[in-house]
Amino acid sequence: MSRADKVASLARRRGFFWPAYEIYGGVGGLYAWGPYGVVLKNKIANLWREVFVYKHDFVEIQSPDIAPYVVFKASGHVDSFKDVMVSCRECNRKYRADTLLKEHGIEIREDLSPSDYEDLIRENNVRCPVCGGKLGNATYFTTMFQTIIGPYSENKGFLRPETAQGMFTEFKRVYEAMRKRLPIGIAQVGKGFRNEISPRQGVIRLREFDMMELELFYDPSDDECPYLDDYLDEPINMLHKEMIERGDLSGYETMTVKDALDRKIIDNSWMAYFMILSHIFLEMLGIPRTRQRFREKLAGERAHYARKTFDQEVYLDRWGWVEVSGHADRTDYDLSAHLKNSGVDIYAERRLKEARYVKEYEVRPRVRDIKRDFGDKVGVIMSRLSKSDVNKLLDSFKRDGYILIDDIRLDKKYFDIEVKVKKIESEKFIPHVIEPSFGLDRIAYAVLEYAYNEKGDRIILSLPAYLAPYDAAVYPLLSKDEFIEYARGLYDELVKSGYKILFDYGDSIGKLYARGDEIGIPIAFTVDYKTLEDDTVTVRDRDTWVQYRIDKGRIQEFIEKILGGIGFEEAAASMKLELI
């Protein structure tokens, strides 16, 4: 069995994830996450919030999954968010064209048109992989789920393929509620939906998935990220354009962040900052940096909204390098598109470094004089004047010395003209956007694959302690009342202190340990004969199975060390525990 199969098997058996709706034969691309899977995903999402959102005083919003047609028309998704599909002329099965060709070992670019695909299919004599039939014409298939909002069939809507549009459509209100400060990061943790043609890669390619997205809005005239300095010497793994163009696709080049910027491989300091943060974030999740890289997306491969994009990839057993986050420079593309399509002012404001001064004229009619000389025509005259453009009136005075309203000639003497100097301290502009966007399900899967280990015929899930479904386990050595009672007391005490603890018994201690190891519980405390005499218990390491003796009163101190990321041996040594 491949590592991927083993992980999937463990995930299903122990309740991390499995194909949803299995009792009805399942639906491609829809998975259920079980008890331990949900805990893992929630922990990853909360760590992401810490690292990307809270640390910078950024904010999180929640916009709807359903959007009206106009939003994704404006954003360009209706026109660009589609895959090329081919159908078998015989059995009518439908395939995603690029996947089909790749499975035939044909290397393709990401920006091919339907007719390009038809040519390739003909040239390579590709046939239906199920019935062997001839393939028909290639067509575009919109990979957004469509629906109707409400009872009127013309009110088409989509399930969002990214959370990001919510940050753009709601930008102005968030910007104002947050007191118009830039830069501002607006994050969203929520569902994305992509109506894939034929997804067959487990939780790697889902039709419904959790995203963690951050849109960093900044003033393009002030684009320096203030947090970058501390990370300039950090190594970053780059598969950059130059490597890709010379066909060097298998690995990456490690350089410092500073080098990447100096060589203009990365050309935006916010993007560089979020990329290195993402390297570190995945390391915190147990995925070594050596198994991560940033792949530059070439012109035809980038989403329609992006000036520049890097995919953060992780090496996975079955699928090779797989994207887990995307880093896009979306410029002012989205805000400009919504501004244009909605006609609503969604500009930001910046203070000018130096105030500008502009002259403003006011032309005030002398109503009493006009009434005296023109009688009851004054009403028409005043009404017309109120609708007139000040500059046109001034031009007319300058050119002719008077203005005409219908046939009435009004000399300059009927007006007071005043000049004011107005101080302009701010100007409007459209913010630019850097977007780091993460796929939570893929990351959770990658975490499980990297945590998966075997020891003899036993499985150990070596999750970082702070990602484990329980902080620790408490077991009685034997299912005897006095052991169970003591263990339950210890369990209650730890739960009351806020720890998540598994308390289990009824099987041999070996079986209990084995089950705990499989779901990744980092430490196990066991109550035995000696415990009843001297209030010490054994503490066992999930990964090495080494055991020490620890005073009951020092258990919380030990758990704290492990949750803080200190290794088991080191924690035991620092507390001078006795090896068993």
Add this chain to the structure above:
Amino acid sequence: MSRADKVASLARRRGFFWPAYEIYGGVGGLYAWGPYGVVLKNKIANLWREVFVYKHDFVEIQSPDIAPYVVFKASGHVDSFKDVMVSCRECNRKYRADTLLKEHGIEIREDLSPSDYEDLIRENNVRCPVCGGKLGNATYFTTMFQTIIGPYSENKGFLRPETAQGMFTEFKRVYEAMRKRLPIGIAQVGKGFRNEISPRQGVIRLREFDMMELELFYDPSDDECPYLDDYLDEPINMLHKEMIERGDLSGYETMTVKDALDRKIIDNSWMAYFMILSHIFLEMLGIPRTRQRFREKLAGERAHYARKTFDQEVYLDRWGWVEVSGHADRTDYDLSAHLKNSGVDIYAERRLKEARYVKEYEVRPRVRDIKRDFGDKVGVIMSRLSKSDVNKLLDSFKRDGYILIDDIRLDKKYFDIEVKVKKIESEKFIPHVIEPSFGLDRIAYAVLEYAYNEKGDRIILSLPAYLAPYDAAVYPLLSKDEFIEYARGLYDELVKSGYKILFDYGDSIGKLYARGDEIGIPIAFTVDYKTLEDDTVTVRDRDTWVQYRIDKGRIQEFIEKILGGIGFEEAAASMKLELI
């Protein structure tokens, strides 16, 4: 302005929630939650998990929002989840029939058919509220969002109207991963979708909303809730069937949980437990118990899957009594429906109290003898025997002394008949389900409405401290460098200790306080001249504006007390702080 309008206005201005897609004119029933709103919702959801899930060692899963047609066909939703709609014959506007009649002051039951509505509309001469036109025929409208999953148009799917079906379709796998223990609570916090005909009640009636649902699976032969004892004397507010039937709808009758059970108003101990827990849960959120009640749903009002239902209602300013949670006895309805429709074994198993013993017979042909006497017919004989029912063979021997296979007569002597006694220790059954189901958006709204207060022309959001968007604020009295620097140091220190703190300056202290009060920050620490001399700061109460002096070193102790639910005055008194 009504209280509801004031809350909506504050929510929009300060970033709690607002109608989504406003730049495109908005979409009915779709709202965005902003920075403070998301924090509030997340805090409520986490408290719910503590109270309903973690405390009982229940589990949380995440199943897809999208389900194939078959799931909601089996569950009965395709047939039952619909509203009656009428269209105007003139302008073609569409209305939900019950809402339209209620707005005309016509009291209606919840179980009327389209023709009932047509009669009522005719009798009361109800017309289109927009154009005054005549209304057409009433029809059913399915209030589930429909979509197509993948490229085949026959693969219809729905957006789930409740998370609950996920707990039923995935029950067996969770039950097995959790080692087949009952009772088990399976929870889900996630989206629900209802394609309302014409939603016009803000966040009270959404087309897309967050649900917190718990399905408690239990063995119907063992239906006692082990947690109920501690709550039997708690008062619970009931609007029960008897009151409703005598038309007494405006209030409720307060009784103890024990009384409600003794009087058989509530007839299931798990349901009683979750109901009283819900009373307490909403109290923890700042909604007094006197403004809550449980309304019994009568026969025609209950969802198709429920034997008995109570709605937990909260009294709101504009809308009166509004449902915020539903408590349904779903019996084995859903699991049985999926068992029947899928044909897959989704039974649970129970150990029998006493093992049963059954006799099992085995009839073994003596192949060598048969071959000797019947030659090459042995093949046919053996094949037919292998497909024969043991009991039929035994009957035949009993009756005739032989069996017939085609024309061949086989006497008893060609067989060995063996009797075994089999011990049966367990049996299969379908668990029953009690469901408490909460609407997170409505609850968050109710929390805001109950927290909303005014003091003169100022707004104070008196949220329980543990629900506030920040634990505390830190301000410099004046925007002077030495104050700002000190305040920033204090801010850094508190953030490092894990608190969520607002650090703000640049406006007068009065404005800073006012802004903090509006979003509900319970306490403010202000750095002033005295601080620089003696390391004390002022600490100010959001609700009373009272101020005390506190040593910088005791600030965390003070915050802990406030977060723990202790009142400001009490906390100050217990720490002997000096009143200013």
